[in-house]
Amino acid sequence: MTEISVATPQLLRRVSAGAVLDFMRASEAVTVTEVLEATGLTRATAIAVCEDLMQRGWIRELENQRAFGGYQKGRPARRFELNERAGYVLGMDVGVSKATVVVSDLRGKALGRSSQPFAEADIPAEERIAVIDRTAMMALHSVGASPDSVLAVCAGIAAPVDRNGEVLVTQHFWGLFDVGLKAALRDRRGWTVLLENDANLAALGDRWRGAAAGVDDVVVILASERFGSGMIDGGRLLHGRGGGAGELAFLDMVEGVGDTYGIAALARTWAADALAGKVKTSLREFAAEGVEAEQVFAAAADGDAVARAILERLADRMARIIGAVSTIINPELVVIGGAVAKSAGVLLGPIARHLTKYTVTPPRVAVSPLGDSIVTVGAVRCALDYVEKNTLDLELAVPD
Amino acid sequence: MTEISVATPQLLRRVSAGAVLDFMRASEAVTVTEVLEATGLTRATAIAVCEDLMQRGWIRELENQRAFGGYQKGRPARRFELNERAGYVLGMDVGVSKATVVVSDLRGKALGRSSQPFAEADIPAEERIAVIDRTAMMALHSVGASPDSVLAVCAGIAAPVDRNGEVLVTQHFWGLFDVGLKAALRDRRGWTVLLENDANLAALGDRWRGAAAGVDDVVVILASERFGSGMIDGGRLLHGRGGGAGELAFLDMVEGVGDTYGIAALARTWAADALAGKVKTSLREFAAEGVEAEQVFAAAADGDAVARAILERLADRMARIIGAVSTIINPELVVIGGAVAKSAGVLLGPIARHLTKYTVTPPRVAVSPLGDSIVTVGAVRCALDYVEKNTLDLELAVPD
DNA sequence: GGAACTAAATTTAGATTCCAAATAAATACT
DNA sequence: AGTATTTATTTGGAATCTAAATTTAGTTCC
Numbered sequence: 133m134t135e136i137s138v139a140t141p142q143l144l145r146r147v148s149a150g151a152v153l154d155f156m157r158a159s160e161a162v163t164v165t166e167v168l169e170a171t172g173l174t175r176a177t178a179i180a181v182c183e184d185l186m187q188r189g190w191i192r193e194l195e196n197q198r199a200f201g202g203y204q205k206g207r208p209a210r211r212f213e214l215n216e217r218a219g220y221v222l223g224m225d226v227g228v229s230k231a232t233v234v235v236s237d238l239r240g241k242a243l244g245r246s247s248q249p250f251a252e253a254d255i256p257a258e259e260r261i262a263v264i265d266r267t268a269m270m271a272l273h274s275v276g277a278s279p280d281s282v283l284a285v286c287a288g289i290a291a292p293v294d295r296n297g298e299v300l301v302t303q304h305f306w307g308l309f310d311v312g313l314k315a316a317l318r319d320r321r322g323w324t325v326l327l328e329n330d331a332n333l334a335a336l337g338d339r340w341r342g343a344a345a346g347v348d349d350v351v352v353i354l355a356s357e358r359f360g361s362g363m364i365d366g367g368r369l370l371h372g373r374g375g376g377a378g379e380l381a382f383l384d385m386v387e388g389v390g391d392t393y394g395i396a397a398l399a400r401t402w403a404a405d406a407l408a409g410k411v412k413t414s415l416r417e418f419a420a421e422g423v424e425a426e427q428v429f430a431a432a433a434d435g436d437a438v439a440r441a442i443l444e445r446l447a448d449r450m451a452r453i454i455g456a457v458s459t460i461i462n463p464e465l466v467v468i469g470g471a472v473a474k475s476a477g478v479l480l481g482p483i484a485r486h487l488t489k490y491t492v493t494p495p496r497v498a499v500s501p502l503g504d505s506i507v508t509v510g511a512v513r514c515a516l517d518y519v520e521k522n523t524l525d526l527e528l529a530v531p532d
Numbered sequence: 533m534t535e536i537s538v539a540t541p542q543l544l545r546r547v548s549a550g551a552v553l554d555f556m557r558a559s560e561a562v563t564v565t566e567v568l569e570a571t572g573l574t575r576a577t578a579i580a581v582c583e584d585l586m587q588r589g590w591i592r593e594l595e596n597q598r599a600f601g602g603y604q605k606g607r608p609a610r611r612f613e614l615n616e617r618a619g620y621v622l623g624m625d626v627g628v629s630k631a632t633v634v635v636s637d638l639r640g641k642a643l644g645r646s647s648q649p650f651a652e653a654d655i656p657a658e659e660r661i662a663v664i665d666r667t668a669m670m671a672l673h674s675v676g677a678s679p680d681s682v683l684a685v686c687a688g689i690a691a692p693v694d695r696n697g698e699v700l701v702t703q704h705f706w707g708l709f710d711v712g713l714k715a716a717l718r719d720r721r722g723w724t725v726l727l728e729n730d731a732n733l734a735a736l737g738d739r740w741r742g743a744a745a746g747v748d749d750v751v752v753i754l755a756s757e758r759f760g761s762g763m764i765d766g767g768r769l770l771h772g773r774g775g776g777a778g779e780l781a782f783l784d785m786v787e788g789v790g791d792t793y794g795i796a797a798l799a800r801t802w803a804a805d806a807l808a809g810k811v812k813t814s815l816r817e818f819a820a821e822g823v824e825a826e827q828v829f830a831a832a833a834d835g836d837a838v839a840r841a842i843l844e845r846l847a848d849r850m851a852r853i854i855g856a857v858s859t860i861i862n863p864e865l866v867v868i869g870g871a872v873a874k875s876a877g878v879l880l881g882p883i884a885r886h887l888t889k890y891t892v893t894p895p896r897v898a899v900s901p902l903g904d905s906i907v908t909v910g911a912v913r914c915a916l917d918y919v920e921k922n923t924l925d926l927e928l929a930v931p932d
Numbered sequence: 933g934g935a936a937c938t939a940a941a942t943t944t945a946g947a948t949t950c951c952a953a954a955t956a957a958a959t960a961c962t
Numbered sequence: 963a964g965t966a967t968t969t970a971t972t973t974g975g976a977a978t979c980t981a982a983a984t985t986t987a988g989t990t991c992c
Contacts, residue, residue, distance in 0.1 A: 138572045139547035141950055141977035147539035148979085165940075172538045174980055179941070206939025207987045292862075295766055349773040365772060366695055370765045372862025373749040376893065377765065379859055459779055460860065462692075462772025493776065541948035541979055548950085565969075574951055579970075606968025607958040935992080942985065949978080956971065962964085 145184070146524055148173060152181045153190060153523060156214045157239075161194050163209035182212050189218050189528040214238065218528055220277050221519060222268055222323075223511030224287035225330065226313070228253055231264045233271040234505075236512045238283075238519065240340075245508075246271035261316045268317075280529040285323045286515040287313055288330040288507045290360070292375035297327040300374040328514055330354065330507045331378055332369050334469050334500075335362025336517075337510025342467065343498035349463045352500070353380075354507075356396045356470035359453065362510075363461055380453065395446055395479075396472045399425035402442045413438035426475045433478065447482030454483065454497060455490025462495075469500035545584070546924055548573060552581045553590060553923060556614045557639075561594050563609035582612050589618050589928040614638065618928055619683035620675075621919060622668055622723075623911030625730065626689050626713070628653055631664045633671040634905075636912045638683075638919065640740075645908075646671035661716045668717075680929040685723045686915040687713055688730040688907045690760070692775035697727040700774040728914055730754065730907045731778055732769050734869050734900075735762025736917075737910025742867065743898035749863045752900065753780075754907075756796045756870035759853065762910075763861055780853065795846060795879075796872045799825035802842045813838035826875045833878065847882030854883065854897060855890025862895075869900035 148171070155170045156162060168178045185191045194211040216239040225232040232247040248267040250260060264287075272279060293299055297314070314325045335344075335352040344350040344364075353361045361378040363370045370377040380392055393401070403423035407416060414436045418427050431439035454466050468476055476499050487494040502509055519526065548571070555570045556562060568578045585591045594611040616639040625632040632647040648667040650660060664687075672679060693699055697714070714725045735744075735752040744750040744764075753761045761778040763770045770777040780792055793801070803823035807816060814836045818827050831839035854866050868876055876899045887894040902909055919926065 138551050139544040139950075141541070141544065141948090141979090143544065143547065144539040144541065144949090144978050147543065151538050163940085175941075176943085176981090177979060180978090204939080205937075205989060207941070207989095209940060349771075365765070365770045365777065366768075368766070368768065370770070370861070371749075372765060373864040373895075374862060374893070376862035377860070379862065456856075457860065460777065460857065461770070462774060462776035462779065464773035493774070495773075539979075541950090541977090544949050544978090563969085575970075576952090576972085577950060580949090604968080605960055605966075607970070609969060933992105935990100937990075938988085940986080940988095942983100944983075945981090947978100947980080949976100951976085952974090954971100954973075956969100958969080959967085961966075 145181070148177060148181050149185060149524060152178065153185060153214075154520075156191060156212065157520065161211045161213040163211055165209060167212075182210075186212070189215060190523065191215050216241070219281045219283035219519070219526075220272070220275075221283055221512060221515035222271070222285040223508045223513075223515060224264065224268070224285065225333075225507040225511065226260075226264060226287050226289050227330075228290065231260075231267045232508055233264075233268045234508045234512055235271045235275050235277060236516070238516070240512060240516055242512070243277075244271050244275035246274060257312060261313060264313065265317065265320060268321075278529070279321050279323075282321070282323050283526060284326065284515040284518045285317060286326040286328060286333070286511040286518070288328055288333040288511050290330050292379070293327050293329045293332075293371075294373070294375035295369075295371040298375075299327065324518070326514055326518055328511070329360075329362070329375060329378070331360035332362040332371075333510030333514060334506045335364050335369065335467075335510065336513045337502060337506045337508075338467050338469055338500045339364060340513045341509055342469070342500045342502045342506065344465055344467050344500075347465050349461075350465045350467060351378075351457055351461060351463045351495075352467045352469050352506075353453070353457075354470045355394045355450075355468050355476075356472040356504075357394045358397070359392050359394050361457065363457075363463070365461065365463075380457070394470070394472070395450070395468075395476060396425045398446060398449070399423070399428045399442060402445065403428055403438075406438045406442070411438055425472050429475050429478050443478065444482055447479050448486045450479060451483050451486030452490055454495070455487055458495045459491050462493075465496045465498060467498050467500050469502065469506045471504040473499040473506075474501070474503050545581070548577060548581050549585060549924060552578065553585065553614075554920075556591060556612065557920065561611045561613040563611055565609060567612075582610075586612070589615060590923065591615050616641070619681045619919070619926075620672070620677050621683055621912060621915035622671070622685040623908045623913075623915060624664065624668070624685065624687035625733075625907040625911065626664060626687050627730075628690065631660075631667045632908055633664075633668045634908045634912055635671045635675050635677060636916070638916070640912060640916055642912070643677075644671050644675035646674060657712060661713060664713065665717065665720060678929070679721050679723075682721070682723050683926055684726065684915040684918045685717060686726040686728060686733070686911040686918070688728055688733040688911050690730050692779070693727050693729045693732075693771075694773070694775035695769075695771040698775075699727065724918070726914055726918055728911070729760075729762070729775060729778070731760035732762040732771075733910030733914060734906045735764050735769065735910065736913045737902060737906045737908075738867050738869055738900045739764060740913045741909055742869070742900045742902045742906065744865055744867050744900075747865050749861075750865045750867060751778075751857055751861060751863045751895075752867045752869050752906075753853070753857075754870045755794045755850075755868050755876075756872040756904075757794045758797070759792050759794050761857065763857075763863070765861065765863075780857075794870070794872070795850070795868075795876060796825045798846060798849070799823070799828045799842060802845065803828055803838075806838045806842070811838055825872050829875050829878050843878065844882055847879050848886045850879060851883050851886030851890055854895070855887055858895045859891050862893075865896045865898060867898050867900050869902065869906045871904035873899040873906075874901070874903050 151171045164178050168175055191212050192215045216237040221236050223234040230249040234242050235244040236242050246267050248263050291299055317323045317325045331354045334354050338344045338352050348367045349365055351361055351363045359380040363378050414431050428439045428442050432443040483497055500506055551571045564578050568575055591612050592615045616637040621636050623634040630649040634642050635644040636642050646667050648663050691699055717723045717725045731754045734754050738744045738752045748767045749765055751761055751763045759780040763778050814831050828839045828842050832843040883897055900906055
């Protein structure tokens, strides 16, 4: 209600409340004494702030305080904890062929998930939106959450998105993805929707709960069907002017690369090429359905020469890409993510070996454990970031 | 003196004072009424803050207020303005063969400059420091400023520097540059020294007072003898883990490039190569002293075929580099900077032409007007950034 | 069961800062 | 001289914090 111009006394309470809330997000149930030590506030103030936050619904007080940690002298301390059910956030992965929605609580715990295919690749925008909306409602319903309790939504799409969440339709193709989701979900449900590029979300996701946990300078390469990357420098996502940062189209110019197909796609193609010849290889048993990357990796592990050659070729290509990107960006770590990543661990050794050819200071290389949920995990993180930054400006639907 | 824990009432005054100071830095002499409109504070508060700042020496009050803007009704307004002489900052360009120091006031006006060569490239650290210190003292003396009035120093060096101003001596070569300048100048003079990579400072400099003024996503390529770049995304410099972001060593992998020599170096070499043959060219008249880039550009403008070929080749190479970097970083603008930049304007047309081969969404390309002072300009900006961020924690030497 | 002990919670007094509104001051215009 | 206008100052009230004194709600021990 009250407009804050620059610095009113109310600003102080905001700062204090923010500090307390930050501490609570990082801890389980805490006593006021702990709050006070963590924030530097006085006891009187700390209690006042907690009461404030409780009244607004962001935290709750526990009953049987003494139940914690056995014997304690003195007057029992009150205990407070984050009300992780004060509201929910949605993380969306909107692909070409399907939409996936994850419902998460305020601690980032995934409570429910729903996925729906689009009838065809080229359906009109309203239809895409309808499917997405329906998927979201199903996911919410599955956890018994009302649409009013959604505090933020983040959707990942396979197009460049600038740092304001806008899709610049410079290339016609991307128009497909800018289906007006933001406006549609705001109008229909009153939700705040953040748009972000899928590879960027993968980077956020993996830095949160993947191989890059806590690393400040990291590049995550979404590498299954096509290459795309999310780059984080100093803990901040890079976007560039039109959200195009992290595009790996420059690969066309790197010697020995020349296209932007991902690991899964290349493995499939190269295996097919090999089978067209007369070589002897165990891959031939999959020939009918087409050979997938996993099968190539397995065959290579069994000593199949053709599979090993393909693996080596993949590793060299990855090394070139990682070498080029990390020379210019200088990350501490490069993570390979996406559906193929889980089985791509076998590539790490060969990649490291090839990498020494392309850079004198190679980064660490890892595969993400998040599999194909890497984008939704990142979307949840992105939505939570928004909520955490704006907590004190948000009104909760049903302050219980 | 007083430790601020989280949110004390004193914090409010800090916020208010910061807002007022920011406004004053962006304006000339201002009345309290203007302050009040800009910051949203009350008149009473605005005056109190101004008096505060004046007492601390950061701003001053003008005498003949009414002298401004002719006729005015009502009680004359007091006028305040930034005291740009409250202290000074030093911007340093520490190269291999010489050190340059610029003294600037708090509005970024260069007041004096001094430059001194190092006796040899490989002199010991103490000697390098002594030369740098002496150069700084000379520059200060030339403007009549005392060493005590220096609020911050920023030094640009040709080595990777991480975002904490540390030089990681991963490669032995860089050890040359980490001569302990920070500690030495702190101990001798009590100065706060910020270290930064020279190309990064070039980026800051050009974004401040060059071709990239106000552009949030920009890459500045220092291109004279060697290529190095400073990359800014969303107004923030990229560093990477060890300060290596912006290194263009990956050029080794880009087809048609293959080394990291800069424009001046390449022009010189290619011209010499051409002269070794029997072609007819007006460049031959410079053959004795060696042909410089400027001369090649001039001859090309006169229609000399050999010079034009070299120019075209340079443009193609620049286009490849710009194409590769900007595909992955997606800047709005790429600036060519350094001593050679002033005459490199002739390259812009050809570069733009070649660029379409390497990217579908080419950035704007420009040359920096800052010449070889681009690094010191950036160093001054960097030091000012520090002072502006920490103004209220700094004590002025002689509060007049 | 009551006294002693202990840590937490609450109350009280004081300081800083802000805003809003009333009052005072300085100048130009008539 | 008187009025209008703009700026400056003063006064009163509110929010917030800290620091210190006081009260409370338990445990422990006799």
